[in-house]
Amino acid sequence: MTSTLSQILRPASYVYGTWHANPDGQTLVDAVYGRPVAVISSEGVDFAQALAYGRGVGGPAIRRLTFHARARALKALGTYLLERKEDYYALNLLTGATRRDGWVDIEGGIGTLLSYASMARRELPDERFLPDGKVERLGKGGTFVARHLLVPREGVAVQINAYNFPVWGMLEKLAPAFIAGMPSLVKPAPQTAYLTERVVRDIIASGLLPEGSLQLVTGEPGDLLDHLEEQDLVAFTGSAATAQKLKVHPTIVARNVGFNTEADSLNASVLGLTVRPGDPEFALFVREVAREMTGKAGQKCTAIRRAIVPRGRVEEVVAALRQELSKVTLGDPARDDVRMGALVSTEQRERVQRTLDALKAETSVVIGGEARDLLGGSRERGAFLDPTLLLCESPLTARGPHELEAFGPVATLLPYGTLEEAAQLARMGRGSLAGSIVTHDRAEATELVLGMASTHGRLLVLNRENAGENTGHGSPLPQLKHGGPGRAGGGEELGGLAGVRHHMNKVAVQADPTTLAAITREYVPGAEVREDVVHPFRKSFDEIGVGDSLLTHRRTVTEADIVNFAGLTGDHFYAHVDEIGAREGLFGKRVAHGYFLISAAAGQFVSPAPGPVLANYGLENLRFVEPVGIGDTIRTRLTCKRKIRKDLRPGETRPTGVVEWHAEITNQRDELVATYDILTLVERARDGADA
Template identity: 90%
Template sequence: MTTLPTPDLLRPASYVYGTWHANPDGETLVDAIYGRPVAVISSEGVDFAQALAYGRDVGGPALRRLTFHTRARALRALATHLMERKEDYYTLNLLTGATRRDGWVDIEGGIGTLFSYASLARRELPDERFLPDGKVEQLGKGGTFVGRHILVPRDGVAVQINAYNFPVWGMLEKLAPAFIAGMPTLVKPAPQTAYLTERVVRDIVASGLLPEGALQLVTGDPGDLLDHLEEQDMVAFTGSAATAAKLKVHPNIVARNVPFVTEADSLNASVLGLTVRPEDPEFALYVKEVAREITGKAGQKCTAIRRALVPRDRVEAVVEALRKELGKVTLGDPARDDVRMGALVSTAQRERVQATLEALREEARVVIGGEERDLLGGDREKGAFLDPTVLLCDSPLTARGPHELEAFGPVATLLPYDTLDDAVRLAKMGRGSLAGSIITHDRAEATDLVMGLASTHGRLLVLNRNNAKESTGHGSPLPQLKHGGPGRAGGGEELAGAAGIKHHMNKVAVQADPTTLAAVTREYVPGAEVREDVVHPFRKSFDEIQVGDSLLTHRRTVTEADIVNFAGLTGDHFYAHVDEIGAKEGIFGKRVAHGYFLISAAAGQFVSAAPGPVLANYGLENLRFITPVGIGDTIRTRLTCKRKIRKDLRPGETRPTGVVEWRAEITNQNEELVATYDILTLVERSRDGADPALEA
């Protein structure tokens, strides 16, 4: 039977100002299973002011020279590099008390976040060093004064203070959006598991894939780090609400208005719907979800279920089902294949959980647990084992402990409720949560609970038989969605797709004339000067096309035959197009051309029919019909290059391409805007190199 090996004593170092800084003396850490010395950790001698300055002066400029897409390619390469070395991380993960299954969430979940952000940046962001945000705002009646927001990287360092429970994911989920945004990172992991974080950072540094100064690491005590923060820096903290409350009022953070983002442990609730019966699939799903959240990472998750809200007449059934489910959980050495739950991170953490458990028992009674089960390996005294425990609070609406005290371990409290209003009230008594879940197949019930809980939760999972196979579960943050919550949960927001990137950037409003704004944002702005050429823009390669290149087409008068033929071709016989009497009584007062006829006719005006360099229509966006076109009206179209998006070659592709976004504006004989939309075309690149404009 495989057991946890005795490790060589590790000496995790800090990586600051381009060098590894180790210390022979420091705090001795022990493994969570047998209590054997595993590492000596210290940050003694680290110059925190120099580390921050190095990030600002070396890492920041190096990152800001790269575009979003270049950073994304580096991040993807890094994710691949780390994935190839994941087994080394799994070995160290066992020393923290976590099983391989627990480690999968931390290790591969963290690396997966790098992959996710790399893809998101290439898909949603331009190949630029800044990000235009929102639409162009018309600030003057004549159209000569306009404004738009742009986002640029902050000039400081993203200081990321992480908790012990996710030494890999906790670092990488913060690093990914900061790196894409162009902001260097200084990671300060919790000391209990910093040796695993340090191993990953060693591999990152050795890879050479990130610019020097983009990532620094401080193991051990943070010293006077916060004293040296400046206005362009920011802090992202994950940990207890009590510690967050102390750090965010640090005198230097307050004096310099340093952004401080908190993701704090919260008393997350899971609600079993009133309509769910023991024989329903949702009942079994609820029991499995609560059991998984109690035992996963030995309950050491900031998103874990701490309060299980159950209809009062189903409490006994839930207790019995939970007892059976938790009875299957084997406790012991996580290196063994027959162990499903490991230990808490340290004996000190176990003592804290036990103390909180005793406080909870003043208003609740233990219904599952309380007796030590046999260990499959490990040491009861020197290790940090704690058996899964479930309490029952009979009067949760008048109790305080279950809504205020968090046992950060394998502990949950059952809270009976009588009505959906009571369930909402109970959940809100936690004063803000990172995550909540609702298990029901009744859509009306789900809607009422979501609307009731939304104001005090960062994320809500509605789980039922339809999504159970694909659901990632109550406690799993996803890169695409917000991780954070109001109130006790800290009020912060991490991940959330592109929002996590924008958080690391400064939004500035730029006001100018249309031509100047177009030059600044590198996107065409309506009203800006355009360039017309004897060469049709569709005859130019991706590299030859420039933002502002434009074509004004010939005119075309719309006839009754056009409308009738289009109706016959498409089957669209809407009265406004083909019914003379009905059209006169309608909002237009006359028959009008189909909107889709207009954009089809416009395509006929601006398309160049010969093959290449334009290879395909890639899509159409932002279509608006503004002025109706009747029989006898004359239209023409202006097509202008709005922006360019260079595409990388995918595996198997040999033809380099890019996407060109065109602004199409259809006007009538009175120069009134008839319709406007954006067209995306796939255009061949004449060479597999960078856009000269991006190299400028």
């Protein structure tokens, strides 16, 4: 098998509901043999119409869905794409990437879809908007309150992606945008656009996303940015220089269009002062640097460009890296015996070579410089470049290693003397997406983390404890921020739900409690409640309504209650059982255990007979406000705060939902003594979505 095609591909754009192809355009060649593989063009695409289509067709269709419905669509799409992954792996080889490199791009991208689907169902309400933060009480009487809401922007998320991750780069932006309720217009880099287009074809063919949710432009962007409006967003991944030009586009500036940048950066990995060559951490550092130099042929925005090592360990690190890099075979990535493929194009190879030549003004080559034998592929027409390690003897005064990025299999060793120097060298990159610290010394790790944190978006502390589970220096994760300050662009992607919130507008809503509860569909303390002769615990999930409430009977707390609870739990804290100590303590008297109050409240509001309430699912936001002493009388108001429908999991047959109840315990003077939220698992009726 070789990484070639039987016919030239003609990837099309998908805009305003149709596939738009052009027989003429830019010819792309494969990175391994230099043979023509595709012709791309966006000639004839009406970019104003494409944006209007996204705003007028895609946006409204997505916003009609709840967060959970969007999540179910993404989950189904992820499963659908996984079934077709071998088609993507075949095209991946043409980009110069090995199958292992492709796994990060292809299955990593699909995994991001599935991660966001799971996060949305787990952490977001089954609504089309997101209440954010707590209710703010604005008046003494409690009749004027406020809360922030997040709603989808009514524009298009324009996503301009880099060539190195044609699948993950698209899907990691599409997932949070879709969950938030925004349609995407994807503009991949030309060099690998044919792989992005293949995935988009399957997404469109699946019919799993509403029409207009996703549009694709495979060629040049033309006047796309000229037609942006205030509700649109732009997310850019690529070089810092290009990002700077796009940020000041007249339309983006005039209309204050949101712009998020994830730019290439001079990421660093620091080997701790305490690490010795025989330590597990030494081997981990060497393997990580070698892997980041050669994975995707060094074409990763998170790759290690600067390896910061103790000055006394330079020779040992060089020797270990020479041995590790000698194992790396170069050639056709379709071959099983090849570990590193080519750069994406000969043009990119020449750019890297020019930067490498500039770096040599302040460094010396300690590994590389000679051409290895290729296992398939062409040195003349392919885009191969051998791994190269440089050494900068005076890193604190040099400029090149901290300013010039060779976006390929190139790294520079920077010696240091103290931990303060190491952190300073890391910061000299002026902002990085990712950094790593390899040490087993916790004090050393702490000093380096705090010294590097201000200029990094993510820091990995790697040692023998997490070696088996860590995902590596250069691996962004859906749950964590992907971005960095300064040179790295100052933007943020992913980060769990932070990536979703970025696509939404935050508005403060001020109203009376009852009106605010009606708007947010969550109970607000002080709002009107509904009391029924039917106990709320006798109602199914479908029958319970937000605002349904129960005010319990009263109970007077006795000394026997306190003594018996102390005996039952073993909690003999002096404030509860020591008359003299309690009198001299904070409250001036013996008081009931806080957890006794919660237990007593449960006895007041629980309906004991079997019914639709299946289990207590959890307790949140507990606060003890006032002490309760012997002779005080308490009662509890339990009110349905919100409802969360749960999808059936594989093997489950009993449909359920989570009901969140707001509990308030008051005393005989109607003073609040404790407040908390209870989650109960409640049976619900089966519907079509469970079939």
